[in-house]
Amino acid sequence: MVPFGDIEILGNxxxxxxxxxxxxxxxAIERLEVQSKTVIILRYYRDLSIKQIAEILNCPEGTVKTxxxxxxxxxxxx
Numbered sequence: 640m641v642p643f644g645d646i647e648i649l650g651n652x653x654x655x656x657x658x659x660x661x662x663x664x665x666x667a668i669e670r671l672e673v674q675s676k677t678v679i680i681l682r683y684y685r686d687l688s689i690k691q692i693a694e695i696l697n698c699p700e701g702t703v704k705t706x707x708x709x710x711x712x713x714x715x716x717x
Contacts, residue, residue, distance in 0.1 A: 667717045670713075671710055671713060671714070675706055675709060675710035675713065677696070678703055678706045678707045678710060679707070682707055689703050689704060689707075
């Protein structure tokens with residue numbers, strides 16, 4: 640688990656998001672299942688590769704890709 644207080648969230652243009660935007664994103668991520676939340680944090684906030692995430696989670700790279708894809712789709716739908 641990674642504490643959200645340790646994560647700086649940047650928007651697409653590289654600027655820090657407003658506190659309201661951060662809270663919305665954090666709330667959306669919090670609603671994800673643990674596996675989905677973990678891959679999102681490791682990929683986008685810790686900037687790890689799919690291979691590195693697979694090694695950390697001790698699962699195949701394809702599983703990481705599937706979890707990541709599903710998590711992104713869930714976040715988009717919220």
